[in-house]
Amino acid sequence: MILLKNGLVYLSSKKKIEKLDILIDGKIIKKIASNISNKSAKIYDCKGKHIFPGFVDLHCHLRDPGYTYKEDIVSGAESAAKGGFTSICCMPNTNPTIDNISTLNYVIRKARDVGKTKIFVIGAMSKGREGKEIADIGSMVNGGIVGISDDGNCIQNAKLMLNVMRYSSNYEIPIISHSEDYSLSKGGQVNYGYMSTKLGLPGIPTLAEEIMVSRDIMLAALTGTHIHIAHASTKRTVELIRQAKKDKINVTAEATPHHLILTEMACENFDTNTKMNPPLRADADRQALFQGLLDDTIDIIATDHAPHSDYEKELEFMNSPFGVIGFESAFPALYTNFIRTKKMGLEKLIEKMTSQPAEIIDKDIGKISEGKSADLTIVDLEKSYIFTEKEILSRAKNSPFLGKKFWARIEMTICDGKFTWKA
Amino acid sequence: MNNNLQFSGRNLYDLDTYSVEEINTIFETAKIMKEINKRDYKKIPTLRGKTIATLFFEESTRTRISFELAAKRLSADVVSFSAIGSSVKKGEGLQDTVYTLNAMGIDLYVVRHSCPGAPQLVHKYSQKPVLNAGDGRHAHPTQALLDMFSIWEKKGTLKGLKVTIVGDILHSRVLRSNLTGMRKMGAKATVCGPRTLMPPKIEEVYGAKSEYDLYNAVKGADVIMALRMQLERQEEGLFPGLGEYSRKYGLSKEVLKYAKEDVLIMHPGPMNRGVEILPEVADSPHSIIIEQVTNGVAIRMALLFLILGGRTN
Numbered sequence: 001m002i003l004l005k006n007g008l009v010y011l012s013s014k015k016k017i018e019k020l021d022i023l024i025d026g027k028i029i030k031k032i033a034s035n036i037s038n039k040s041a042k043i044y045d046c047k048g049k050h051i052f053p054g055f056v057d058l059h060c061h062l063r064d065p066g067y068t069y070k071e072d073i074v075s076g077a078e079s080a081a082k083g084g085f086t087s088i089c090c091m092p093n094t095n096p097t098i099d100n101i102s103t104l105n106y107v108i109r110k111a112r113d114v115g116k117t118k119i120f121v122i123g124a125m126s127k128g129r130e131g132k133e134i135a136d137i138g139s140m141v142n143g144g145i146v147g148i149s150d151d152g153n154c155i156q157n158a159k160l161m162l163n164v165m166r167y168s169s170n171y172e173i174p175i176i177s178h179s180e181d182y183s184l185s186k187g188g189q190v191n192y193g194y195m196s197t198k199l200g201l202p203g204i205p206t207l208a209e210e211i212m213v214s215r216d217i218m219l220a221a222l223t224g225t226h227i228h229i230a231h232a233s234t235k236r237t238v239e240l241i242r243q244a245k246k247d248k249i250n251v252t253a254e255a256t257p258h259h260l261i262l263t264e265m266a267c268e269n270f271d272t273n274t275k276m277n278p279p280l281r282a283d284a285d286r287q288a289l290f291q292g293l294l295d296d297t298i299d300i301i302a303t304d305h306a307p308h309s310d311y312e313k314e315l316e317f318m319n320s321p322f323g324v325i326g327f328e329s330a331f332p333a334l335y336t337n338f339i340r341t342k343k344m345g346l347e348k349l350i351e352k353m354t355s356q357p358a359e360i361i362d363k364d365i366g367k368i369s370e371g372k373s374a375d376l377t378i379v380d381l382e383k384s385y386i387f388t389e390k391e392i393l394s395r396a397k398n399s400p401f402l403g404k405k406f407w408a409r410i411e412m413t414i415c416d417g418k419f420t421w422k423a
Numbered sequence: 424m425n426n427n428l429q430f431s432g433r434n435l436y437d438l439d440t441y442s443v444e445e446i447n448t449i450f451e452t453a454k455i456m457k458e459i460n461k462r463d464y465k466k467i468p469t470l471r472g473k474t475i476a477t478l479f480f481e482e483s484t485r486t487r488i489s490f491e492l493a494a495k496r497l498s499a500d501v502v503s504f505s506a507i508g509s510s511v512k513k514g515e516g517l518q519d520t521v522y523t524l525n526a527m528g529i530d531l532y533v534v535r536h537s538c539p540g541a542p543q544l545v546h547k548y549s550q551k552p553v554l555n556a557g558d559g560r561h562a563h564p565t566q567a568l569l570d571m572f573s574i575w576e577k578k579g580t581l582k583g584l585k586v587t588i589v590g591d592i593l594h595s596r597v598l599r600s601n602l603t604g605m606r607k608m609g610a611k612a613t614v615c616g617p618r619t620l621m622p623p624k625i626e627e628v629y630g631a632k633s634e635y636d637l638y639n640a641v642k643g644a645d646v647i648m649a650l651r652m653q654l655e656r657q658e659e660g661l662f663p664g665l666g667e668y669s670r671k672y673g674l675s676k677e678v679l680k681y682a683k684e685d686v687l688i689m690h691p692g693p694m695n696r697g698v699e700i701l702p703e704v705a706d707s708p709h710s711i712i713i714e715q716v717t718n719g720v721a722i723r724m725a726l727l728f729l730i731l732g733g734r735t736n
Contacts, residue, residue, distance in 0.1 A: 197622040200539045200561030200599055270540030316517065316538035318559070 001025050002417065003038050007046030007378065012053060012355045012367040015347050022051065024374040027416040032370055046378055049411060053354040054086025054375030055331065056366045058254060059151070059176070059230055059302035061323070062088075062119070065106060066095025071307035071395045073107065076327075077116035079305070079394035081420035083327035084377035084410040087118040087358070087365050088305075091151040092129065099124035099135035104143045116420045118375070120146040120361060122176060125164045131155040134164055141171045146361040149176035151230060152277075154212055156182055161216070165225040174228040174252070174360055179212035179237075180278070189318055191279045195264040201317065204279050206234035213237050217244045220251055228360060229253040231304050233278035235288035242297040252360055254302035255289050257333045258324060258400055262286070266400060272313045272320035273400045276306065280400075293352070294344060300357045301349070303330045307396030325394050329387060331379070332406035340381075340407050374417040383409040430729035434553045436542050437562035438604040446608065450572050452725035453718065459496065460720060470499035473731050476529045477556070478520065478545065480506040480536040485692060486556050486566075489716070490533045493723035499731070502529070517541060521548040531731055534558070552730050554723075560596050566691055567600035569722040571608060573715050574646055577687055582609035587640050587682075589672055590650030590699050593620045593661075597691045598650060602629035615640035616672060619661045637672050644682040648689040649674050649699040665698050674700045679709065687711050 002024040009020040009032065021036040022029060062076040071079075080088050090107065092098035098107060104121055111119035123140035127133045129150040137148055148168060154177070155161045165175060185208035190196050192203025213229055217240060220227040229241060232253045244251045258276065263283045266274040274280060292298040306323025313320055331353065338344040358366030365375060384407045389397045413421035429445065438446070459467055475494045479487055487503065494501045504524065506516055521532075525548070532553045534542045539561030546553040557563040574581055586605055588598055592614045602625075605612045612631040614621070625633055634640035641647055652672075657664055679686060688700075688710040696702050705712060 192623060194624045194628055197624050197628045198599075200559050200596055202560075203623070270543055314518065314544075316536070316544060317540045318538040 001041035003041035003043045004046045007049055007051035009051045010350050024417050027373050029370055029372055029374045050379045052350050052377045053366050053368050054377050055084045055353045056357040057085050057088040057303050058357045060088050060090055060305035062090040070309050073110045074114050075395040077114045079327045080117045081413045082393045084331050084413050086375035086415040089120040089122050091122050092124040093152045097124050097128050099127050101139045101143045104140050122147045122149050125150045129153045137168050147174045147176050151178045154178050154180040162219050165219050165223040169223055169225040174226040176228045176230050177216045178230050179209050181208045181211045184208035190267050191264040191281050193282055195267050209234055209278055210236045213240050221249045226250045231256050233259045233281050235285045238288045238292035238297055252299045254300045255298045256304045257330050260290055261337050270317045272317055273398050275320055275322055276324050277322040301352045303327055307394055308398050313398045325396050325399050328392055329399055329401045332408045333401055335408040336406050374414055376414040378412040379408055380411050381408045431732040432552050433730055434546050435564050436555050438564050449725050450575050453572050453721040456724035457721040466496050468498045470497040470731055473499040473530045475499045475531045476502050476524050477533040478504045483535055489719045490723050493720050497727055517544055518548050521545050525549045557596055560594050562600045563596040564600045565723055566597050567604045569719045570601055571604050572722055573711055573718050584610045584645040585643055586610045586646040587613045587644040588648045589615045591620045591652055592616045593622045595650050602631050606630050613640050617662050638681050641682045644686055646687045652699045669698050674704045676703050
């Protein structure tokens with residue numbers, strides 16, 4: 001048994017932080033109360049530290065199977081644990097693609113063996129993520145997927161997308177849409193605007209995202225299927241989602257820490273760690289995204305953790321792959337930029353990193369309550385440090401936040417009653 | 424010539440990191456180099472013992488010859504690396520090439536590459552000064568310097584001059600470096616081309632005016648520069664064809680009437696005669712297109728001289 005004493009505990013039921021003790025028995029939270037005493041429990045003094053539900057990430061890439069030189073389920077789970085995550089959902093853009101039951105089983109079994117983090121799997125919408133034929137969605141739902149997506153790719157054919165949505169409306173899983181019209185984004189490297197002009201790099205217009213977000217919202221209105229917009233990045237996308245929610249269309253959306261914090265200006269020195277898709281946008285987009293987060297148009301934070309090896313990110317900007325890692329910087333970066341500066345309440349951020357993503361995938365996680373699994377993140381909000389390559393546990397180091405000063409150190413992570421990270 | 428020191432070992436990625444005074448020093452130095460190029464014996468010993476590598480990951484005969492001549496006239500040794508059609512594959516080319524050459528004792532690199540930012544990478548891997556000879560659509564600073572030097576020679580200054588640049592604004596690195604340099608030197612730039620070939624936020628980025636009508640664009644111009652129009656753009660659906668382009672944006676005698684009487688006509692070459700510029704203009708007394716080529720060697724000599732810390736005596 002583990003007894004966490006005097007922590008500042010976030011209670012999802014009350015949306016409040018209270019000074020409490022937590023007693024963990026096996027995998028389960030046995031008791032939450034003030035002044036618990038238990039002689040057989042190992043005691044951890046959490047005075048002055050916050051205890052949050054373990055973070056939940058709906059969007060990450062573990063690169064396993066197929067690209068394990070970038071990351072694998074082991075290193076990904078360790079990185080997630082260090083970032084305070086206890087549940088993560090991995091995308092199917094592996095090799096082979098997770099579009100069938102046997103690849104799915106490989107991931108699920110390996111994840112279970114590693115055990116550091118609860119790993120949920122997103123299955124592909126189309127076979128090979130090629131946007132041509134519907135993947136084995138029904139079998140994969142039986143096998144345990146929590147959503148479907150061709151993430152990284154976007155089904156261009158509206159009829160196929162409609163069929164995917166109709167077909168999967170049988171199952172209670174969200175469709176996670178990477179919204180991008182290729183005819184508009186083709187060849188693009190950075191945001192179409194100030195930076196594409198200044199750097200002479202082909203641009204990706206905001207329109208490439210917005211046209212597909214509109215299409216997917218319309219298809220969701222028709223089919224009633226739950227559509228979840230991945231990594232929203234533009235002002236108009238936020239407006240489209242806001243209106244769709246007013247119209248009672250079944251849509252949810254996520255934003256990444258990097259799109260909420262950084263703008264295209266970060267690309268100025270051809271730093272390939274600022275290259276991702278969708279690209280970092282103009283400040284007006286970033287502000288609109290943050291407003292969307294505040295008014296709940298944007299439901300959740302997702303990392304889009306996308307590891308790439310050093311030698312891939314050391315290439316010319318145009319030849320370097322899209323994507324940045326995110327587990328270990330997500331909470332500290334958001335806390336430092338928005339909570340510490342009082343632009344947003346801590347409770348709201350926690351909701352968007354715990355109970356709300358849990359709700360989208362319909363899982364009984366992301367809350368601290370008696371009888372539920374002991375998934376906890378213990379954070380010292382008063383500790384500051386410089387985020388450097390050295391301490392990153394992910395196999396990849398491609399973070400746009402390297403060298404930045406962060407507040408809030410993740411001191412300990414507990415998943416299913418076991419310590420998965422200790423600072 | 425007493426401020427050689429501030430140039431020594433510098434990179435030239437683009438003109439944004441060079442001051443007005445420094446650009447003027449480059450011009451003054453180029454003037455001397457131009458004199459040397461007119462001599463019977465066109466060689467000075469200042470860079471004897473230095474080795475310069477030209478790394479061309481994208482073909483360009485003219486720029487390469489210009490750089491090589493510049494280096495040779497300063498008595499430097501030159502080695503040329505051309506990656507086109509060679510074993511260089513996407514992904515492994517640049518880093519290993521630079522490590523290999525560096526191991527043989529290169530003092531300065533001249534880099535042409537289709538990827539913006541590649542010269543910065545060459546410096547990162549070599550820790551030697553790098554001259555950007557064109558990186559994708561991003562920058563071509565030696566071309567901009569020779570363009571500005573050509574204007575400076577004729578007009579005495581760039582300050583207050585109206586310079587109109589016409590053509591494929593979106594894809595041109597020559598344009599981008601010229602706009603950066605001209606803004607710095609006090610010229611007022613106007614860019615003109617079809618809307619589909621104009622990048623966004625050009626005024627915000629470069630302080631340049633945009634015009635879509637050629638006659639408006641050249642009104643009162645001191646200098647008109649035509650950019651090369653490439654046929655691929657037609658296939659990309661950006662404009663209907665060379666015929667219509669020439670009628671709307673080609674420099675003709677008629678167009679010149681709207682500019683100042685002593686307007687200078689420029690082109691970075693190679694020209695598509697009859698497309699962006701008609702022969703009647705290219706070969707007119709207004710044209711300094713051939714002199715731009717001459718000045719190219721002088722400017723590149725000046726840069727190599729200043730950056731490699733040569734001495735005059």
